[in-house]
Amino acid sequence: MSGVFANQIAGRIASLHLHPAVPGAPLTGVESFEVEIDKGIVGEPRYFGRTNRTGKPSLRQVSLIERELIAEHATVLGLQTIHPGAVRSNIETLGIDLIALIGREIVLGEAVLFFYEPRTPCAKMDAICTGLRALMGNNRQGVLAQVLRPGRIRVNDWIKLASEKT
Numbered sequence: 001m002s003g004v005f006a007n008q009i010a011g012r013i014a015s016l017h018l019h020p021a022v023p024g025a026p027l028t029g030v031e032s033f034e035v036e037i038d039k040g041i042v043g044e045p046r047y048f049g050r051t052n053r054t055g056k057p058s059l060r061q062v063s064l065i066e067r068e069l070i071a072e073h074a075t076v077l078g079l080q081t082i083h084p085g086a087v088r089s090n091i092e093t094l095g096i097d098l099i100a101l102i103g104r105e106i107v108l109g110e111a112v113l114f115f116y117e118p119r120t121p122c123a124k125m126d127a128i129c130t131g132l133r134a135l136m137g138n139n140r141q142g143v144l145a146q147v148l149r150p151g152r153i154r155v156n157d158w159i160k161l162a163s164e165k166t
Contacts, residue, residue, distance in 0.1 A: 011096025011159040013108060014067045017085040019046035024124070027085040032154040035062065035111045035147045041090060063119055064098055065089040065142030073136065077129045086128050089119070089142055096159050099139045105162035110151025112162050115143045 017027035018041065034042040039049045040061030050058040065087055074082045084092055091108070101115045121136035136142075 012094045013091055013153065013155055013157045013159060014094045015084040015092045016153065016155055017088075017090055017092070018044050019088070019090075021045045027088060029085055032109075032152055034150070034152050035113075036150050037147050040147060044090070059116055059146045060144050061147050062091060062113055062145040063089040063142060064091040064093060064115075064145060065119065066096065066098055067092050067094050069140055069142070073132055073140070076135060077131055079129055082128060082132075087132075087136075087142075088122075088124060091153070093159060098143045101161075102143060105148060106145075107158070107160050107162050109153040109157035110149075111147060111153050112149035112151075113145035114148050115145050117144050118142070119144055 016030050016033055018030055018033065019027055023046075033044075036042055036048075038057035038061075040047050042048065047058070047060055050060070052058050067084075070082050070087055070092065074080070098115065099118060102117060104115055106113050106115055118139055119136075119142040121133045121141045123133065125133035125136055
């Protein structure tokens with residue numbers, strides 16, 4: 001699933017989404033957003049600036065998943081499609097294997113994120129379609145990321161390793 005571009009890993013941002021202020025309401029699609037170090041997505045009411053029990057910034061600042069995985073899950077479940085934003089990730093990607101990049105620094109637009117662990121699918125996945133949550137196990141659920149360099153991220157921006165030259 002990972003794209004190779006001149007010996008580089010490359011993918012694209014397919015869509016961007018913000019959580020609503022009201023828990024459980026649909027995510028809002030946006031064309032771009034800003035991210036801040038140790039805070040996450042500016043204007044993201046659910047996760048921006050959260051801290052853990054010790055008062056340190058929460059690592060959960062941005063969530064990502066591949067559109068290809070979402071399409072595979074839809075096919076297995078007999079659905080025509082699962083609409084962008086329905087699986088409640090902030091960033092949906094194309095052409096890149098996110099799980100393979102855990103432990104790496106990744107450039108998305110102007111920002112750099114650290115992919116630190118697989119996402120844990122919640123019960124809301126079965127509200128989309130019974131069985132979706134189970135399909136999202138075994139590294140088929142996307143990743144969680146921490147912001148290392150602030151900046152703007154836009155739909156259609158490239159995704160690549162931070163060590164690669166632009």
